[in-house]
Amino acid sequence: MTVRSAGNRSSVPIDWPRIESFVGYGRADAPVVFIGPEEHLDSVEGLSDELRLRSTYDRYMDRRNALASSPSEDLLGKFVRTWKPMNDLMLRRGSGAKPTYEKRREYQIEALGTQTGDALLTELLPYPSPDRYGWVYGTISRFLHRTEYEDALTSSRVEMLKKILASHRRELVVCYSKHDWCTFERLFPGARWGDVGSHLRVATYGSTRVLLTTHFSRGFQSESSLDTLATVALGEWPARPTEA
Numbered sequence: 001m002t003v004r005s006a007g008n009r010s011s012v013p014i015d016w017p018r019i020e021s022f023v024g025y026g027r028a029d030a031p032v033v034f035i036g037p038e039e040h041l042d043s044v045e046g047l048s049d050e051l052r053l054r055s056t057y058d059r060y061m062d063r064r065n066a067l068a069s070s071p072s073e074d075l076l077g078k079f080v081r082t083w084k085p086m087n088d089l090m091l092r093r094g095s096g097a098k099p100t101y102e103k104r105r106e107y108q109i110e111a112l113g114t115q116t117g118d119a120l121l122t123e124l125l126p127y128p129s130p131d132r133y134g135w136v137y138g139t140i141s142r143f144l145h146r147t148e149y150e151d152a153l154t155s156s157r158v159e160m161l162k163k164i165l166a167s168h169r170r171e172l173v174v175c176y177s178k179h180d181w182c183t184f185e186r187l188f189p190g191a192r193w194g195d196v197g198s199h200l201r202v203a204t205y206g207s208t209r210v211l212l213t214t215h216f217s218r219g220f221q222s223e224s225s226l227d228t229l230a231t232v233a234l235g236e237w238p239a240r241p242t243e244a
Contacts, residue, residue: 014048015055016141020153021160022054024122025063025113029168032093032119034086035161035184037177037215039128044136050128051140063113063121082176083108085220085229089174090119092230122164124157124180125150132179158186170208172233178214185212196232199225209233 041047057066087107091099099107111117127137127149135146143149165173165187175184181201185191188210191203199219201212211233213219220229 012052012055014051014140018057019051019054020126020157021059022057022061022126023059023160023164024120025061025066026117026120027115028060028120028164030118030120031169031171032090033165033170033173034119034121035173035175035187036082036121036123037132037180038123038125040082040217041128041130041136044130047136048140060115060120062115064109079105080108081217081221082215083112085176085216085226086119086121087112088226089230089233090117093118093172093234098227122161124161124177124183125153126157154183158183162187165208172209172211173205174211174213174233176213176216178212181212196228200228200232202232 041050084104087104088099090112091097091103091107111119113119113121127141130136133146135143135149137149138144141149143152173187175181175187177184178199185193188203188205191205191210193201193203193212195201199214203210211229213229220226
């Protein structure tokens with residue numbers, strides 16, 4: 001998920017607890033859940049205004065409404081690499097047919113992460129950041145370094161996400177970021193995992209199919225990789241997955 005800086009909202013105080021408890025975009029009871037590492041911030045310019053905007057968010061937001069309230073509105077129809085596999089997978093789930101580029105774009109605009117759609121988009125960590133290793137919050141948050149932030153919030157976010165996943169029946173959960181596979185596995189205690197190549201790890205958790213994948217922005221961009229993702233997510237397990 002990608003966000004950009006919002007317009008000036010200097011009269012709104014930054015509500016850190018609200019930002020840290022934000023769940024994501026879509027329905028609370030969505031049958032399909034996508035979990036990423038954290039939202040990507042395009043630019044640090046205007047970061048304080050972006051945080052003030054997020055301080056007005058409900059725990060669950062309609063992605064269209066959230067983008068329409070900031071300069072990120074142009075992302076509704078813009079090609080976003082992270083969203084491409086989501087659009088593709090949701091369309092195949094609905095029809096079984098391989099979607100065209102136009103169908104994926106239409107789904108992204110009209111349905112992805114909306115409160116009338118079937119997908120919930122959430123993140124392991126709550127602060128949008130330009131990259132995984134930099135830290136732009138040292139002078140404005142209570143965390144001087146990224147390591148402090150991750151140490152303080154990862155466990156509470158894992159517990160929050162476990163409760164959210166268990167609160168409704170989930171058909172499919174896809175966690176994307178190989179760097180975080182060990183943390184994602186904590187969301188599904190006791191699950192038995194099987195590796196499908198080096199880019200996919202799969203489990204059945206109760207009645208839920210769970211996938212761990214490489215980050216969508218770097219993987220699952222080719223048509224053949226999208227075919228593989230859909231087969232593993234929506235079809236049968238490979239005959240002999242390698243046990244993790």
